[in-house]
Amino acid sequence: MNSFQEFDSSSNSETKAIDLSAGNTSNFTSPPPPSSSSSPPSSSPTTLSRYENQKRRDWNTFGQYLRNHRPPLSLSRCSGAHVLEFLRYLDQFGKTKVHTHLCPFFGHPNPPAPCPCPLRQAWGSLDALIGRLRAAFEENGGKPETNPFGARAVRLYLREVRDSQAKARGISYEKKKRKRPQHPPPLPPPNNKL
Secondary structure (H helix, E strand, O other): OOOOOOOOOOOOOOEOOOEOOOOEOOOEOOOOOOOOOOOOOOOOOOOOOHHHHHHHHHHHHHHHHHHHOOOOOOHHHOOHHHHHHHHHHHHHHOOEEOOOOOOOOOOOOOOOOOOOOOEEOOHHHHHHHHHHHHHHHHHOOOOHHHOHHHOHHHHHHHHHHHHHHHHHHOOOOOOOOOOOOOOOOOOOOOOOOO
């Protein structure tokens, strides 16, 4: 085993559907968190934030994907190409309609009728997923310079997905500008003429 923690290959998990639209990637049931035998039974368990729970589920999902890969892959041999393969695999569970160039609704955000265009994972969901997996990789002992989730190919793929979905749906993805606190407008100078 390398300097970072490998996935537990002994866990048996059931397969379920994947739903990234709400930030949910729990297609595999995760094993319960390890219990500490040294702590007294009366102590309350640590409650993880929603983000931390999602990150753990995403990490377990990716680990299951690697175990089910043919041939099975260890995390130490995983590259950006495997991450891209994983993202393309997730597309089959997407809920975002992405119009093709031949579709009459290409570029329309609210098409007036149904069309046979494919459903894909939304760019924002994939971007958030990669962010969580990137953090989980480093939290599990991986080095930032060997992080497959931060590979250039993954960044380029996400940019390509964002741009193609923006064109197909007629929606522009612009960086959100930070809102500055609203200050009341200055009062005009008093008019002393009578």
